[in-house]
Amino acid sequence: xxxxxxxxxxxxxxxxxxxxxxxxxxxxxxxxxxxxxxxxxxxxxxxxxxxxxxxxxxxxxxxxxxxxxxxxxxxxxxxxxxxxxxxxxxxxxxxxxxxxxxxxxxxxxxxxxxxxxxxxxxxxxxxxxxxxxxxxxxxxxxxxxxxxxxxxxxxxxxxxxxxxxxxxxxxxxxxxxxxxxxxxxxxxxxxxxxxxxxxxxxxxxxxxxxxxxxxxxxxxxxxxxxxxxxxxxxxxxxxxxxxxxxxxxxxxxxxxxxxxxxxxxxxxxxxxxxxxxxxxxxxxxxxxxxxxxxxxx
Amino acid sequence: xxxxxxxxxxxxxxxxxxxxxxxxxxxxxxxxxxxxxxxxxxxxxxxxxxxxxxxxxxxxxxxxxxxxxxxxxxxxxxxxxxxxxxxxxxxxxxxxxxxxxxxxxxxxxxxxxxxxxxxxxxxxxxxxxxxxxxxxxxxxxxxxxxxxxxxxxxxxxxxxxxxxxxxxxxxxxxxxxxxxxxxxxxxxxxxxxxxxxxxxxxxxxxxxxxxxxxxxxxxxxxxxxxxxxxxxxxxxxxxxxxxxxxxxxxxxxxxxxxxxxxxxxxxxxxxxxxxxxxxxxxxxxxxxxxxxxxxxxxxxxxxxxxxxxxxx
Numbered sequence: 001x002x003x004x005x006x007x008x009x010x011x012x013x014x015x016x017x018x019x020x021x022x023x024x025x026x027x028x029x030x031x032x033x034x035x036x037x038x039x040x041x042x043x044x045x046x047x048x049x050x051x052x053x054x055x056x057x058x059x060x061x062x063x064x065x066x067x068x069x070x071x072x073x074x075x076x077x078x079x080x081x082x083x084x085x086x087x088x089x090x091x092x093x094x095x096x097x098x099x100x101x102x103x104x105x106x107x108x109x110x111x112x113x114x115x116x117x118x119x120x121x122x123x124x125x126x127x128x129x130x131x132x133x134x135x136x137x138x139x140x141x142x143x144x145x146x147x148x149x150x151x152x153x154x155x156x157x158x159x160x161x162x163x164x165x166x167x168x169x170x171x172x173x174x175x176x177x178x179x180x181x182x183x184x185x186x187x188x189x190x191x192x193x194x195x196x197x198x199x200x201x202x203x204x205x206x207x208x209x210x211x212x213x214x215x216x217x218x219x220x221x222x223x224x225x226x227x228x229x230x231x232x233x234x235x236x237x238x239x240x241x242x243x244x245x246x247x248x249x250x251x252x253x254x255x256x257x258x259x260x261x262x263x264x265x266x267x268x269x270x271x272x273x274x275x276x277x278x279x280x281x282x283x284x285x286x287x288x289x290x291x292x293x294x295x296x297x
Numbered sequence: 298x299x300x301x302x303x304x305x306x307x308x309x310x311x312x313x314x315x316x317x318x319x320x321x322x323x324x325x326x327x328x329x330x331x332x333x334x335x336x337x338x339x340x341x342x343x344x345x346x347x348x349x350x351x352x353x354x355x356x357x358x359x360x361x362x363x364x365x366x367x368x369x370x371x372x373x374x375x376x377x378x379x380x381x382x383x384x385x386x387x388x389x390x391x392x393x394x395x396x397x398x399x400x401x402x403x404x405x406x407x408x409x410x411x412x413x414x415x416x417x418x419x420x421x422x423x424x425x426x427x428x429x430x431x432x433x434x435x436x437x438x439x440x441x442x443x444x445x446x447x448x449x450x451x452x453x454x455x456x457x458x459x460x461x462x463x464x465x466x467x468x469x470x471x472x473x474x475x476x477x478x479x480x481x482x483x484x485x486x487x488x489x490x491x492x493x494x495x496x497x498x499x500x501x502x503x504x505x506x507x508x509x510x511x512x513x514x515x516x517x518x519x520x521x522x523x524x525x526x527x528x529x530x531x532x533x534x535x536x537x538x539x540x541x542x543x544x545x546x547x548x549x550x551x552x553x554x555x556x557x558x559x560x561x562x563x564x565x566x567x568x569x570x571x572x573x574x575x576x577x578x579x580x581x582x583x584x585x586x587x588x589x590x591x592x593x594x595x596x597x598x599x600x601x602x603x604x605x606x607x608x609x
Contacts, residue, residue: 037409087593093409094355098549099592101542105585113579225420225538228413236409271428278421282402285414289405296406 004137009258010251011134015143017250018150022205023227024234024242025157026198032174032237034089034191037096040080040103041202041227042220048073048203049210049219050111053120062125070203077199081192089191104221112217119214146208153204154243161239170194174237229277233284235294244292249277317462321455329454330526331571335564336461337522340468342547342559344515349545350554351476352508353488354407357541358399358415361422362392362513364536366520368426371530374440375431381444381451389517395422396513400506416538423536437531444525451525461522465560468515472556475511484508546588 023045030036051069059065084103088096124142131138161167173180173187181187206220213219226249234245256276261269272279290296320332341363348354369388378384403414427435443451451457475481486494487501495501524530534540543566551562569587573580 031409037412084589084593093412094349094545094549095592097355097357097412097542098546099589101546102585102588102592105581105588109579109582109585113582221538225417229417232410232413232417236413267428267430271425271430274424274428275421278417278424281414281417285402285405289402290410294410 004135007134008137008139009254011139011143011147013251013254014247015147015150016254017247018147018154019205019209020223020227020230020250021154021243021246022150022201023223024230024246025154025239026201027227027231028234028237028239028242029170029194029198031231033170033194034173035177036085036089036195037093037100038085039097039100039224040107041198042222042224043104043107044073044077044199044202044220045206045209045223046111046215046217046220047076047107048206049122049215050115050120051203052207052210053122053215054115056122066207069207070200073203074196074200077196078192081195085195086188086191108217108221117217119216121214122210124211142211149204149208153201157201157239166190166193226277229281231291232281233291235288235291237295238291238293241291241293248280252280253277317459321459321462324455324458326454329458331567333454333458333461333522333526335560335567336458336465337519337526338544338547338567339560339563340461340465340522341516341519342544342551342563343465343469343472343556344512344519345544346548346553346556346559347472347512347515348505348509349548350556350559351481351484351488352505354404354505354509355412355545356415356509356512357412357538357545358403358417358419359512359516359544360536360538360540361399361415361419362396362516363520363523363540364419364422364426364532365392365395366517367524367530367535368432368520370444370521370524371438371440372432374442374444374524375438379442379444380448381446384444385518385521388521389514392517392520393510393514396510396517397506400509400513404502404505404509416541419536419538419541423532423538426532426536433531435532437529437534440524440528440530443528444521457526461526464518464522468518469556469560472515476556480504480507546584546591550591 023041026041026044027038030038030041048069051072052065055068056062056065059068080103084099088099128142128145130141132141132144133139159167161170169180169185169190173185173190177187205223209223227246230242230245230249232245233248234241234243253273253276256273260273260276263269264272284292288294320328324332341359344362345356345359348356366388369391370384373384373387399415399418403411403418406414426432432438443457445451446460449456451460476484483494483499483504486497487499487504491501520535523535527534547562547566548559549562550565551560552558566584570580570584573583577583
């Protein structure tokens with residue numbers, strides 16, 4: 001266990017944490033602005049990866065594929081919001097859970113119908129396939145770039161929410177939708193825009209993760225649940241909570257998988273490493289039932 | 298329910314008894330297997346309805362209790378313990394204990410938090426089961442034999458179906474009775490207005506915890522029966538969060554808050570899956586479309602809609 005190894009694992013955890021943040025911030029924003037619990041959030045992660053894999057197979061251009069996949073996803077998100085999600089804003093959470101679960105079933109099967117059951121592999125962009133020397137560790141350039149991109153997007157989200165008029169409206173409608181509407185803002189359109197925005201954020205996470213894992217039907221499910229754990233720990237509706245929760249979950253997950261099998265032997269260690277983030281969640285709930293930055297609702 | 302419904306109820310009870318007897322007498326292997334599955338999933342859906350319909354809590358984690366019941370039964374069978382009078386209480390006890398612990402943590406919150414926390418805890422067992430040595434990991438494992446009950450073999454599909462039907466009816470009667478007792482009314486009072494119920498001396502938290510724990514025990518019992526029916530257990534079949542969501546779908550397909558509605562919903566859901574999967578591998582997509590349609594178009598559930606059509 002050298003310092004270099006430790007540093008490499010820390011970078012991996014940071015990168016995983018930022019991916020989880022891109023997902024979790026969407027869950028938190030959708031709930032914060034529209035009181036919506038959206039299980040289909042993981043489907044956007046998966047769909048973007050499939051779209052990207054498909055466009056890149058046709059055009060061979062990473063940039064075109066990236067923009068094309070996200071544009072397609074945004075259009076799809078707007079349509080879904082208009083047809084299925086909008087009638088659910090004022091309904092209870094059970095109906096939101098069921099309808100968005102229905103969406104997961106539809107999308108998981110749809111991608112298998114269109115692209116087949118076999119995993120789809122997405123190539124790394126050529127210029128990013130090498131390694132970068134950080135001190136004496138050779139770290140994959142691709143992972144470094146997606147970490148940087150995620151940080152830039154994180155700052156952009158922070159700016160949007162705290163420094164712009166749109167962000168003010170988003171925060172205001174989280175506190176009181178009816179008053180924001182009465183003051184003349186189009187809350188429905190705002191909801192649609194936020195829904196498309198969080199879908200695109202999930203899509204970016206999906207596309208950036210795609211070359212690291214195989215693209216398969218249902219790949220969004222496990223990411224969805226991890227980002228729910230992040231939100232439970234950080235506090236629903238809080239953006240800083242999503243960031244802190246994502247990093248906590250990522251570090252516990254990566255280091256749990258690295259060290260627990262060493263400490264406890266392979267069998268117990270692996271079983272416990274699989275469950276580590278949920279035990280972290282349980283511990284947080286004992287301490288703060290509504291998450292670190294959460295308020296009772 | 299008003300007294301005028303009494304004759305209708307007697308007719309329905311007679312029809313159900315006749316249907317069970319006819320199935321047990323004339324059903325072939327496939328029919329009996331499907332009927333047993335309906336009874337088992339109906340039992341699990343009743344468990345979900347106890348917390349959903351009466352406590353007003355959306356649990357997206359009942360697969361954990363169902364799966365624990367199944368896994369403990371399977372693990373004990375691998376160790377050579379087949380006597381149901383020993384194995385089943387242990388399996389149900391494990392599920393009950395898990396429900397008590399998860400409930401104690403999750404019930405400190407409500408609403409969306411409760412949904413997400415129950416889902417996350419169930420997922421913990423899913424990933425745990427994937428890594429437990431000796432139980433086949435993600436591939437699952439086969440049970441060497443079905444449990445016996447006080448020495449009697451349950452291998453005959455007719456015996457097994459009758460047992461499932463008996464268990465389902467016994468649990469249904471028990472839960473209906475509890476729902477019309479002080480327990481059930483206090484639970485509903487806590488659901489409808491937590492502040493007033495607390496003010497009138499009802500301890501909301503403990504009451505909900507009791508309901509959640511009982512519900513976990515029922516789901517565990519369903520898991521025990523399921524392991525005995527299929528004789529095959531894998532995380533993806535008994536611990537998947539899709540199972541938790543499907544149980545919710547069954548409850549709202551029928552009617553939440555009636556208990557028997559959950560059983561009707563389970564029957565409709567399983568029949569739907571059976572029919573669609575006959576024609577296409579992508580049955581889940583059509584189930585998804587049906588669920589979305591149910592939520593958006595048919596706001597009351599099938600039974601209520603039917604009742605509105607029958608009694609204008």
